[in-house]
């Protein structure tokens with residue numbers, strides 16, 4: 375049995391868009407040359423590239439939800455070029471250069487599509503701040519700067535008045551600015567990408583796949599009101615890949631949560647005193663991500679939960695508690711904006727692995743997947759989806775060789791209850807370590 379995503383209906387990015395046009399549902403029995411499941415960054419990139427390689431093939435792109443309601447539409451909107459967090463600590467410099475090249479290729483693909491189709495998604499070449507509070511955060515920033523130097527990547531310190539003039543708060547003691555990241559409105563971007571797919575991609579939304587079976591040389595995917603059979607199945611299903619029977623004990627489902635304000639009015643903007651359109655990630659891993667959007671909303675993201683049943687395991691009281699924590703984080707930075715409410719609080723589920731390894735490749739006869747981006751999937755989903763289509767179509771390139779070199783098999787997890795105990799205590803410990811940046 376395939377357990378489905380259970381994303382809340384509260385995502386601010388999605389709510390701020392006009393209603394989307396109603397898309398087809400999977401109805402009746404279909405046959406296709408290729409089926410792509412999952413219409414996030416990965417699935418959209420797979421479908422687009424497959425259509426490029428096989429312009430006369432019938433390609434079905436199927437999602438359980440509406441495009442933009444999955445993690446790809448509910449993230450913090452950073453498209454990061456640098457290897458992130460754990461990948462940045464990799465001992466082999468060549469490994470990191472390959473990730474950098476792959477991420478930058480993803481960014482160039484997105485830039486081209488956004489320009490070509492005039493996708494209105496607040497796309498901006500803003501770079502990114504990494505902000506520190508306290509001694510531990512400062513030490514992590516020094517370490518980050520050292521890693522940037524080793525990588526040959528530009529970065530500079532911003533502190534004091536120069537920093538508070540950008541952020542509108544003196545909460546952070548110092549930040550390191552790196553110029554290569556972009557910001558966007560995630561729900562608008564994925565919707566724009568989906569609305570401009572090549573003609574031979576047929577998109578089905580609100581069409582959960584409930585079971586998968588083998589019929590001779592074809593795969594049969596069963597939905598609520600129809601089915602589809604195909605010789606070639608490509609999964610852009612992130613953590614849900616394990617529900618289809620692969621990587622079952624190798625992926626860890628983690629949720630993280632965000633809240634934002636309505637756009638600040640003129641008086642509030644004056645009181646805030648910072649700039650519009652910037653993004654800051656915490657120097658310490660489990661701290662708060664902060665964004666000021668181009669239209670004047672402040673967004674905070676923090677809190678990690680291990681969610682073996684995805685969103686089903688998040689109770690209303692937990693949501694309320696998280697919203698209160700977000701409010702505290704907001705007021706700690708912007709006490710002068712006490713009258714500004716947080717209008718939306720939402721969560722999203724993604725996959726990590728214990729060895730922080732991404733999976734990319736063939737899982738079975740005629741089945742391919744890219745899964746487990748360890749929480750930085752905007753660039754990675756785009757590039758891994760694109761190159762997965764190349765792999766399935768037999769198209770070789772140096773980028774394909776790069777992605778095969780930097781990906782691998784996510785580590786096997788211990789059985790429950792040890793897994794849950796271990797992950798939860800790691801999350802608690804990381805939260806405690808990062809407490810000054812929460």
Ligand SMILES: Cc1cc2nc3c(=O)[nH]c(=O)nc-3n(C[C@H](O)[C@H](O)[C@H](O)COP(=O)(O)OP(=O)(O)OC[C@H]3O[C@@H](n4cnc5c(N)ncnc54)[C@H](O)[C@@H]3O)c2cc1C
Nearest residue numbers: 412414415416438444446449450451452583722750751752
């Ligand atoms: C709050 C939050 C903030 C984040 N911030 C950032 C950030 O700033 N930058 C960044 O790079 N990453 C960020 N991430 C991570 C990023 O969002 C994900 O890594 C990325 O979206 C994964 O993309 P994907 O296409 O692989 O998977 P997803 O976007 O998860 O897409 C998988 C799709 O598969 C569909 N699906 C699953 N099961 C089925 C089924 N049985 N039948 C049909 N469809 C199915 C789902 O509905 C879903 O739409 C954040 C995540 C969250 C939750």
